[in-house]
């Protein structure tokens with residue numbers, strides 16, 4: 001991977017820039033530049049064909065000044081420790097910006113879940129959580145789903161942990177199925193949070209979402225629900241969508257059910273009848289009002305940032321815009337809303353799930369959405385307020401930098417008062 005695309009370098013670069021703008025204390029900056037703890041695991045798993053395969057996995061606990069660390073687990077063939085470190089840093093800023101009482105963490109396993117059978121995945125999930133014994137727990141570090149992991153994997157991990165401690169411990173992990181301590185509204189909470197942010201941003205930019213056109217990159221946990229919700233809540237026209245194989249484009253607007261069916265039957269949305277095929281790169285450059293990158297890192301770079309035509313970029317994926325591209329978009333007046341604001345709905349509802357597990361008292365879907373709306377709308381206004389304050393002091397800063405400043409200030413304040421520096 002070229003150095004400028006190394007996610008951990010990017011996360012450090014972003015932090016350095018924010019630290020400079022806010023005059024962050026040197027010691028606080030040094031602590032926050034590196035993860036507090038990095039675990040590397042080698043996990044033997046018995047495969048269906050009788051052989052034993054050793055999988056490599058990671059868990060990075062970045063900072064716990066504000067509470068137990070929190071963040072998802074990715075099962076990905078190209079997983080790297082540096083990606084996990086960056087994602088753990090972003091979880092730290094995400095939880096601090098949302099002002100929920102957590103630090104940040106992330107986990108990953110190098111594996112190809114698409115080619116593994118159900119019982120192999122179960123064994124891998126159980127082995128992963130066993131290997132972390134002593135380093136996870138509802139008061140220590142609380143994992144959740146992420147790329148290519150799902151509620152079933154979380155249920156197995158919760159079950160394994162519960163066996164180790166000798167009692168049911170639902171609060172050890174979030175994103176669980178409803179039957180075993182999951183929360184109403186968790187399944188589409190990342191996209192729902194993004195929609196609340198979009199609503200606020202459109203108000204600010206005076207964009208009528210009912211007449212707006214949208215392109216969505218990705219049709220997984222985030223992109224799929226972003227499609228459904230932007231149509232349902234705002235009546236927007238989604239003109240393009242893609243997955244890792246390619247995309248579909250229609251100026252008249254795409255049909256959700258048709259896309260879901262074709263994806264299920266053929267494995268990709270790009271086989272959708274009545275729509276033209278489009279590449280992922282072409283999708284990003286379409287002339288639309290709103291672009292929603294909902295797939296993976298490093299999609300908008302210095303190479304294509306000049307050709308992004310959207311008025312708003314809503315970063316529903318983690319890390320889709322590189323720092324160089326961030327700068328270009330900002331100079332060009334594109335409102336690029338940062339990942340750790342836009343996609344914080346997932347971890348906010350994870351927090352609700354953990355709270356419900358602790359109190360064994362469960363909320364309605366309506367309760368969940370209302371509370372999510374209140375928290376994420378406050379995050380959005382904290383970002384806008386900080387941007388205005390800096391502007392009034394003669395510094396023009398991007399929404400990402402404003403979000404960093406709010407988050408880093410909160411983590412630094414907690415570290416200071418605890419006597420860490």
Ligand code: GLU
Pocket residue numbers: 070071072073094142143144145146147174175318343344346347348350
């Ligand atoms: N994996 C999601 C994220 O990146 C959710 C994390 C969580 O719920 O802990 O924010």
